[in-house]
Amino acid sequence: MDKKVRVLLIGAAFSADLHAEGYARCPDLATVVGICDKVPERVHDLAARYNFKDYQFYEDYKDAIDNVDCDVVDICLPNFLHHDVALYAFERGRHVISEKPIATTVEDAYEMVQAAEKAGKKLYYAEDWLFAPALNKALSVIEEGALGRPMFYRARECHSGSHSPFTQTIKYCGGGAMVHLGVHPVSFMLAMKDNKWTELVAMTSGGGENNFLHTKMEGEDWAACIIKFQDGTSALLEANYITTGGMEDVFEVYGTEGRMQVDLTFSSPVKVFSIPGVSYAVEKAELTTGWTKPAVDEKYNLGYIGEIRHFMECAKEGKDARVGLRGVDGYIALKVVNLIYKSAKEGVKIVNDDLK
Template sequence: MARVGMAFAGAGFLADMFARCYKEIPNVNLVAVFSRTEQRAKSFAEKYGVQSYYTDYEEMLKRNDIDAVNICVPNYVHASMTILAAEYGKHVLCTKPLAISMGQADEMVRACEKAGVKFMYGENWLYTPASYRLREIIQEGALGRILAIEAREQHSGSHSPYALKKRFSGGGVLIHMAVHPIGFIMHMIGKPVKRVYAEMGNLLHDIEGEDYAVMLMRFEEGESGIAQSNYITKGGMQDRIEIYGSEGMAFMNLTHANPITLYSDVGYSYVVEKASMSKGWTSPVIDERYQYGFANMVRHFVECIVEDKEPLSTGSFGREVLRVIFAGYESHEKKKAVNL
């Protein structure tokens, strides 16, 4: 199998997750990492055996042994880094949300199309083992016609200080977190969103963006989707999905559906992302890379490059998710439903 030279834009929390996944793919070479902070780039390279590290992004892109770039930086620089990577002929995997404006998203899609490179939108919910299996069951007809999906991601607050400023993140939890359930619902229903209604606000945190958001989506043939996210949930991250069909229903729990349940008086090192304590009854995550879909996602990205096929989640799909999100913000501002 052809080898793929991978580079990282960013050396933080997400890049760490991705690097651990790529290390398990035999035909991937970890060629380079970029970070504006030299020590962070150097430490990341040493930790994961990355060949070189850079504080100049464009200088890194000049390397001929880099085939693809994994964009793992704050939202506001997704566009500029994706476009520059495409101009240098590199395939791109960009994390969510695609951008912080529709203009940026359009430029990203155009740049990748012009360069003829793969542009994958990194919606990890679509690549979880649970999602893979559920798609198979739905395709068999077990649930009949999908009528409605309710999905949520919630926890106590973002890892990143950039998420607290609108100019960096593009908004609050609607764009930064609800992007996951919104994208999942859109993918599973597989039809255009025709109308949205959203409400949001600040229930707990005094931050620029909203810390709570809920959005109702109506699809082309009347299907319904409800996405909800917040920064007010204690006890660790919660990713939950309910799917209702004409012939059945399905419930998914991506974060706390573990085969281990334990009780401890003294606690232990790690339960699940955002969990503040480990005493009492807990259900520790086994391997977040697989459970949250990151391992399958990067493997799919590499396969798309080697086999020259389109990703399950394209940049254009990420753009459409963003369009729905901004319609949600418009709905909240106008206090009425918005047609797309």
């Protein structure tokens, strides 16, 4: 394809803003030709923020997909809508980017992967951790052998609770903290290990009244899983909504000859003491007064800018994304999250039958 990839952005709020900056920063590759959200002001605000001018606006996603001449439909909608919108887009011959988690059920995720194959189109799974420069640096440190042989990893995403109402019910979200936040460390570790996990055990706070803090939320507000991989390494993966002070994205590695810590969200080189407070410090921080470490180019450092560029390069050539970012990887990650829930609920160890 000689021309730019034409993108229809569906959803115009939080994650759409992350993606929009990605498009705004690869004008050589992509152009946003349509934006859809059932709340019109959000569309116009988003377009104004990124100076998108020649776009069509729709409130209904079917109208948008039917009428906007685009190559890629980028789904930045609540989790339960990813499946229906993706199937509609594939039926009309578009590539699809889906935000995480790929769907709310494993069955829906499988259908999405199948629908892409049937349509001869690509399904891209938006896992930004795979483009975070600090995590890529960490992978190269492991690769060069600086830690010796890796034995154990820890990875987590935690904060104080989602801004979106759909996350409060299992039907609309697919679960609690593990499916909504933990899917990042799960997807990242699976990509690193080429999806070759062998067994896992997990616990969660259980959801509803059993939760530590979020007793009105159906899904769990705390979850942890120990997972083993075919290469003999293991990892502790965590997600929770009981973490105050801003989002915590951490990756740690223990090797035979060294160890490594990556702190994605509090590693800013800027340290500020402010009595009135800075306008923004870090995602989900409750306060910005006193000492803070305001994020520098947060969208780049969390991987969104690289992720969008990669998808645009792939869509231009009609190619699959790299491992970890294909629809099938989103499906496998969701399958693992659901096995984490099964292990926690039934108090059992789960063995990966697919590797037998």
